[in-house]
Amino acid sequence: MAIKCPIKYYGIISDIVDMDADLAEFTGDIPTLNDLRVTLEDAFPDMKEVNYLFAVNQTLISDLTLELKDNDEIALLPAFSGG
Amino acid sequence: MQNKRYDKQIQLTEIGISGQGKITKAKVLVIGAGGLGCPVLQNLVAAGVGNIGLVDGDVVDETNLHRQFLYTLEDIGKKKVAVAKAVVSRQNPAVNIEVYPNYFTNQNAFEIVSDYQILVDCTDDNKTRYLMNDIALVKNIPMVYASIHQFEGQLSVFNYQNGPTYRCLFPESKDLKMNINCNDSGVLGVLPNLLGVMQANEVLKIILGIGEVLNGKLFLYNALTSNIQTINFFLNEVEKAKGIQNGLAVLNKLLNIGVGTIASKDFFTETANENNLVIDIRETYEEPKLEPENINVVPLAQLEDFLKDIKRNQKIILFCQEGNRSKLTGEYLIKKGFANVHHLSNGIESLLKKNI
Numbered sequence: 078m079a080i081k082c083p084i085k086y087y088g089i090i091s092d093i094v095d096m097d098a099d100l101a102e103f104t105g106d107i108p109t110l111n112d113l114r115v116t117l118e119d120a121f122p123d124m125k126e127v128n129y130l131f132a133v134n135q136t137l138i139s140d141l142t143l144e145l146k147d148n149d150e151i152a153l154l155p156a157f158s159g160g
Numbered sequence: 161m162q163n164k165r166y167d168k169q170i171q172l173t174e175i176g177i178s179g180q181g182k183i184t185k186a187k188v189l190v191i192g193a194g195g196l197g198c199p200v201l202q203n204l205v206a207a208g209v210g211n212i213g214l215v216d217g218d219v220v221d222e223t224n225l226h227r228q229f230l231y232t233l234e235d236i237g238k239k240k241v242a243v244a245k246a247v248v249s250r251q252n253p254a255v256n257i258e259v260y261p262n263y264f265t266n267q268n269a270f271e272i273v274s275d276y277q278i279l280v281d282c283t284d285d286n287k288t289r290y291l292m293n294d295i296a297l298v299k300n301i302p303m304v305y306a307s308i309h310q311f312e313g314q315l316s317v318f319n320y321q322n323g324p325t326y327r328c329l330f331p332e333s334k335d336l337k338m339n340i341n342c343n344d345s346g347v348l349g350v351l352p353n354l355l356g357v358m359q360a361n362e363v364l365k366i367i368l369g370i371g372e373v374l375n376g377k378l379f380l381y382n383a384l385t386s387n388i389q390t391i392n393f394f395l396n397e398v399e400k401a402k403g404i405q406n407g408l409a410v411l412n413k414l415l416n417i418g419v420g421t422i423a424s425k426d427f428f429t430e431t432a433n434e435n436n437l438v439i440d441i442r443e444t445y446e447e448p449k450l451e452p453e454n455i456n457v458v459p460l461a462q463l464e465d466f467l468k469d470i471k472r473n474q475k476i477i478l479f480c481q482e483g484n485r486s487k488l489t490g491e492y493l494i495k496k497g498f499a500n501v502h503h504l505s506n507g508i509e510s511l512l513k514k515n516i
Contacts, residue, residue, distance in 0.1 A: 085389075087380065088309040097385070128333035137329070137378075137393035152391065154378070156330040157307035157314050159347060160196045160284035 079104050080147045082113075088155040093123045103145070111141035113151065129155040165252070166208055174370045180208065186367045189213040189273060191264050191292060192282030193240040195347065196306050198228045199356030200280050200363070205248040207364060211256045213276055216240045217263035227349030264288055266410045269295050278363055279303040282356065286330075293318060293326035294407035297400065302373075304362045306355040310345055313355040315379040317362050323375040327399035351383050408472050408497030419490030420502035422477060424510040430477055430502075431455060437470065438477045439463070441489055446481060448508065460489065472497045479504035 080103045091097050094117070101113060110131055118124045131138050132152040133145070145151075170180050186209050190200050193216035204212055220228075220235040220243060228240075235243045241259035249257060260272050264283070269291055273279065279296050281289055281303055289305070296303040302320040306313065318326045358379075365371045378391040422430055431438045431452050440450060440457045458466045470476075476498060478486040486503035493501045504510070 088312055092310075097382075128330060130330065132391045135389065135391055137391055139396070152389070154380075154391065155309075156286055157309040157312065158284060158286050159308040159345065160192055160194060160282055160306065160352065 080108060080145060082145055082147070082149045082151050084113075085150070085152045087153060088129075088157050089127055090124065090129055090153045090155050093121050093127070101151070108145045109141065110138060110143045110145065110151075113145070114141060117153075127155050129153055169207065175368060179368045179370075182367050182369075183208050183364070184210040186278070187211040187213075187276045188278045188280060188363055188367075189215065189276035190280045190282055191215045191288070192284065193228075193230075193244050194218070194224065194282065194284065195227045195308075195349070195352030196356040196359065197280075197282035198230045198244070199353045200282055200360050201244060201248055202230070202251070203357055203360035204363060205252045205255050205257075207360070208252065209255065209363070209367070211258070211276075213258045213260065213272065214241045214244060215260040215262070215264050215272055217261060227347065227352055229353075264292065266291065267414070270411055270414055273299060273301075277301055278366055280359055280363060281305045281307075282359070289326055290332055290403075290406070291410070294403040294410065297325060297403045298407035298411060302366055304359050304366070306352075306359045308347060308351050308355060311348065311351065311383040313351055313381045313383070315355055315358050315362070315374060315381075316377060317366070317374045320366065320373050320375040322395070324393055324395040325400050325403050327403045328396040329378060329393050331396075331399055332402070348383065354381070354383070404472070405497040408499065409495050412494050412497065412499050415499075417494055417499055419487055419494065420500075421505040422502050423505060424513075427479075427504055427511060428452070436475050436477050439466075439479075441478055441486060442480050442508075448512070450508070460485070463489070467493070467496075467498075470498075473499050475500045475502070477502045477504070479507060481507045482509055483507040 082101045084099045084101050086094050086097055132154060133143065133149050166180050169175050170177055188204060188209050190197050190212060193214055201214060218240050219237055220231045220240055222236055224231055230244045230247045239261045241261050245257045245259050262268055273295055278301060279292055281292055283289060292303055296319045303318045305318055305326060306315045362374055365373050376393055378393060380389045430436055431454055434454055438455045440455050441460055441463060443459050478490055480486040483504060483506045490501040490503045
């Protein structure tokens with residue numbers, strides 16, 4: 078069964094992936110947040126240079142072993158620095 | 161007789177005369193007099209915040225004028241804080257404004273923060289944000305944060321009533337490639353102005369004790385899409401401890417705190433005092449052992465773990481065989497934020513000589 082999760086990209090992360098939002102699709106094993114991180118960082122190596130955090134359903138998640146469910150809303154948030 | 165300036169806000173039942181009194185008594189420090197700092201300052205001054213500090217070492221540049229409305233062409237090259245004070249003092253002469261024409265650094269941070277009750281982060285670099293966060297933790301005062309990236313803004317309040325800190329949201333990373341300030345990345349003037357007004361709103365809510373402060377919530381705004389989102393985050397004790405440790409280390413360095421020495425003749429008086437935390441840092445095979453009950457035997461490898469719940473102002477007495485290791489260990493503990501560290505200057509061997 079495929080799992081689909083909407084993703085929002087913020088700040089410099091959205092510059093790197095060149096989009097504000099996307100829909101991630103996973104097939105096979107239940108995906109974790111870390112699986113998503115690895116997939117994205119493989120596709121966009123510049124992301125490895127950025128200090129960013131994950132939120133799932135509007136809550137900051139520090140444990141990347143979290144298993145994703147269909148329709149989980151994921152956000153990738155870097156710290157902003159301008160002022 | 162009281163002037164009418166604040167009548168419209170006093171009319172709000174949440175504020176009233178007593179609320180206005182709180183605003184008048186408040187002491188708020190605004191760090192940064194740029195895109196965020198200008199609207200923060202203008203709004204706090206207009207609301208009648210009685211005591212405002214403004215910190216910035218920068219001078220006015222022509223590229224500031226499209227978003228920093230306190231400054232004009234004639235001000236180019238002048239210190240921002242001096243111009244800002246002159247302008248807002250005309251807006252509301254009753255407000256006491258202290259200016260600090262320097263950047264906020266390890267060297268001046270504690271002196272500037274002094275007895276201000278709220279820090280407002282209007283800077284454009286994350287290194288200063290960590291410093292501000294850590295000082296706010298040591299002083300146990302809240303920090304109102306905002307920051308922008310191109311068309312996006314972030315807003316939150318840290319260390320409010322022991323809530324989460326900047327480090328809980330963004331743990332410090334050695335990699336600072338993300339540290340691009342808005343000079344490099346471009347900014348539309350309306351965005352910092354909008355965020356600055358919202359920072360002033362958080363400050364006023366904190367002063368008045370009304371509404372819901374953005375405690376443990378990161379507010380996100382995208383000016384292009386008008387998309388708004390709020391992310392919840394939580395206190396991370398490990399990150400908070402890092403912040404307190406760094407803040408205390410900055411303080412200790414400032415106070416020039418070093419490792420105190422204890423002479424062999426005073427050693428047993430000090431160890432007998434149960435208020436002191438006495439630690440034998442020697443390895444378990446080292447002789448001779450000392451018997452008094454108040455001595456903790458903690459080899460170096462276990463010391464950090466042993467001290468993890470110890471208050472940073474606890475008097476600690478370290479000793480080793482000759483006094484070298486205990487001195488180095490003491491210096492390390494001071495860097496970790498401990499402020500009251502002593503060692504037996506010539507080690508156990510000095511005690512033995514005395515007994516011969």
